[in-house]
Amino acid sequence: MAGQDITRAGEALRLVQVSKTYGSGDHPVRALDDVSVSLAAGTFTAIMGPSGSGKSTFLQCAAGLDQPTEGRVFIDGAELTGGSETKVTKFRRQRIGFIFQQFNLLPTLTVLQNVTLPLRLAGKKADRKRAIEILGRVGLRERIDHRPAELSGGQQQRVAIARALVTNPSVIFADEPTGALDSRSARNVLALLAEAVHEFGQTVVMVTHDPVAASYADSVIFLADGRLAGSLDRPTAEAVAERMTHLGDQVAPYAAVGE
């Protein structure tokens, strides 16, 4: 998407005609409808849409947390295949980092232990030096022995970013990463994500409903009713907000008829 050539080598994420249907029988819900997207490595993309537009489903299917009903997903050229949870998990922890709205840090582990956990789970050496360096980058070098409950929301989310960065994944997915934060912490977190992309070449895909958050991305992809509904390069908060209002106009009458 966003004007990228599908065949180029530096493709981090590719969705081919992905659909997701929930439920069956008379009223199946088609949360994602024939979505094809290609994102280049080293880009920061925001996924936006009104609630119910399928943006969470998009993220979960793309990140291997949910299985698409139809279509294929490629991460860094390798197909994210269906299969047992164990198989998908092993694929995920090699190539995908995830940042959640609710942080999802483990309460019994310290900050440093939380960050090295993905390495341990993958059976690799827990590289303390690298983890501490990354924690330094997110401004938490002094907090490595604290537990999540002793940190503010913004600090916890920065730990989660460090945890996502530590495995050097092909794509980092962020699901409303600023949804539970005050605006100042939110700006801090967004700046960190942008920095990871522009200075360290990471690829970030972020779902958000906040036009200000989306303005930190290089491009925005809009979803409505489970379908792609356009994109915007070099977005400003105003342009995104304007487009979102517009999306609402388009969708509302359609949904009313469609029901």
Next chain:
Amino acid sequence: MTVFDLALRSLRHRTGGFVASFLSMFLGAIVIMSFAAMFDTAGGAGVDAVSEETLITMASVVGGWGLVIVLFAVISTMTLSVRQRAGEMALLKSVGATPFQVGRMIVGETLVVAVAASLLALPLAAGGGWFLLEMLQETGQVADGVGYAFGSAALSIGIGVTLLASVGGAAVAARRAVRMRATEAMTAASIETGRMSRKRVIAAIVFLAAGLNCGILTATLFDGKGIDAMQTAGQASIWFSIGLALLGPVLVRPVTAALAGPLRLVGGAGGYLAVENVRRRTQQMAGALMPIILFTGIATGTLYMQSIENGAPPAAGSSIPPDEAQAIETLNFVVVGMLSVFAAIMVINTLVAATTYRRREFGQQRLVGSTPPQVLGMVGMEGVVLAAAGVLFGSIGSIVTVFPYSLARTGELLPDTTLAIYLGIVSVAATLTLASCLGAARKAIRVPAVQAVAV
């Protein structure tokens, strides 16, 4: 809608949550009623004095312990089921229910369950009492002519004790629940100080001292008095094990420290997580440790005491005639059997509840990259720590019964009996612990990880 209606509705919609409480009340009611029927039987016409005494001793000793056990089991099962519903309690309070109303709802629910449990227990208890009398008559402890009666004593004591213990247990659980605010309940689950309250330490010391005292009395006062020594020896391991069980949070630490190295080596990431979890959650672990210690300690203590007795020569100084020794043996087996069944229910209930409660945490781990086998591996390793600590301290608890009794009866500190009983008890304890943890964890990770972390 009255609070009682709310209680009924709540019961209908979450039958599963009450299974453990129901089971402990139901089994408790059967045991208590069966033995209380011995009072009815003893009161019948034409019962000789010896038979009457045997029947009444049987009824009061077992009935008394039954009351203690049912109370303990109900408090433990109710506390857990109430704690799991902290969110619901907070919701009720936020829409205007007073703490008193919330408490009344919990007690009301329990009362309904307890009445159902006692009524359903009636036919089984009537049969149980009959079976008990048959057994006593077959072993010649009660005269053959004594007719079985199941009447007012069985009904009033059986139902009364079950209801009282249940309502008492529910009241204690409710008091704890309404005192804790929702936010506290949430953080209490994730972070704990690891300190034990003064009350708890003092209670532990009192129980340990009582146990030790019984042990010393057995070896000194009852030396050479034969089976009389059981009076103190039997209690010793019960008190001492309760004392150790109360000290659980402190005791689990050295065991974790000792096992940390091997677990990390063998268990990989799962072992590593297990060690960190046990270290940070000593209070929660202690809750699960308690019934394992009690089961191992009391079963080992009592069964070996009987085993030593059976192998020892009759003593001249005993005040108890040999034919009554048989009745005491029966009594011992009944008490151990009863305690074991309740301890087993508590082990299963505590572990299943505690593990199910961690569904969200398991989901978080899976999102970070734990495969299902890694989650189960972690839970299994935690189970190993629990089982090891429970068996170790249970065994220590049994020593105050076994060694003094052996000394008093045979003059040797170490009993010269089979090791098979001990191995049996240990394997039952270990199997119960691991099966409960792993079974509940398997079920908890069947939910997709994304759903499991959604609050």
